[in-house]
Amino acid sequence: MSKSKHILIFRLSAMGDVAMTVPVIRALVSQHSDVKVTVVSRPFFKPFFEGIPNVSFFGVDLKRRHKGLAGLWCLYQDLKKLDVDYFADFHNVLRSKIVRTFFKLGGTPVAVLDKGRAAKKELTRVENKVFKPVQSMVENHLNTLRKLGFDVSLDNPTFASVPPLLPELKKHTGEKDCFWIGIAPFAQYDSKVYPLDLMQEVIDILSERERSKIFLFGGGEKEIAMLNQLKRDNYNVVVIAGKVKLNAELNLIQHLDLMLSMDSGNAHIAAMYGKKVITLWGATHPYAGFAPFNQPMDYCITSDREQYPLLPTSIYGNKVVEGYENAMRSIDPLRVVDKIVEVVNEETK
Missing domain, CATH: 3.40.50.2000 (Glycogen Phosphorylase B;)
Structure with a gap:
């Protein structure tokens, strides 16, 4: 042997x-x-x-x-x-x-x-x-x-089978009887974060849809406080940040039907499990090589380059050109919601 x-x-x-x-x-x-x-x-x-x-x-x-x-x-x-x-x-x-x-x-x-x-x-x-x-x-x-001599093809990628939902999650999620959407609204740099007032519009509109539940991801006391503000009194919006450990968050992500994320780690985690991932881009751009794995390019919603022609201004989001601080405001919340609804409808056909 x-x-x-x-x-x-x-x-x-x-x-x-x-x-x-x-x-x-x-x-x-x-x-x-x-x-x-x-x-x-x-x-x-x-x-x-x-x-x-x-x-x-x-x-x-x-x-x-x-x-x-x-x-x-x-x-x-x-x-x-x-x-x-x-x-x-x-x-x-x-x-x-x-x-x-x-x-x-x-x-x-x-x-x-x-x-x-x-x-x-x-x-x-x-x-x-x-x-x-x-x-x-x-x-x-x-x-x-x-x-090193190892040819590998990703033309037909395989993903881990979805494990049972962990019991510790069920007290936060309930049984899955509707479409589950994850939203990770934060990133390492502000230039990659969709303005929270616009994200609030996205969440409020999505929460009005019947048979859907939204889970908000983040970390740290500051982000958790902002997530609780984004939740408002929407009964089908759940702040998962700070309530469970990483292994349970990963388990929940595997049960999502879709993840909405910035150009950040949560997008790549969801993609590595084969989930549908919609991403929002500010100072950075999917052309830089960091688009989530195995996702259609139209799932990457970018800021308006006609209005901000110098985009992308940075690979990692740590550099912002003067006058480009509000680039992500060129992404209409309805455009984000429409893309999510489109993907949801594709999944439920």
């Missing part, structure tokens, strides 16, 4: 970026029966990979054991014990560069993610902008694996 080929995949953060590796890894082990994978990431993301055959998880301790340069040497020593055959750097940052160098010096074949920075710079620059799609991050991951 031939020995399994052991690939170590290194991606520490952020939430959405880690979630985007899941469909790739699921396809890799499905299409290569002789491959096993160890994902190296922050312990918080371990639930993303649970249940995928031949995939193990190694949680990095960046606060103690694996802190600093000496800690990264310790991390290399810990990982070397796993008998790794290949090292795939899906992150390509200073920490991963150091660890992969240790592996390379030790004779392990290494492949590195090409982030396509030049094309992204052309897309976001103010002058001589090249407004065309760059290669997606998912395709970049596939190319990294190809460098």
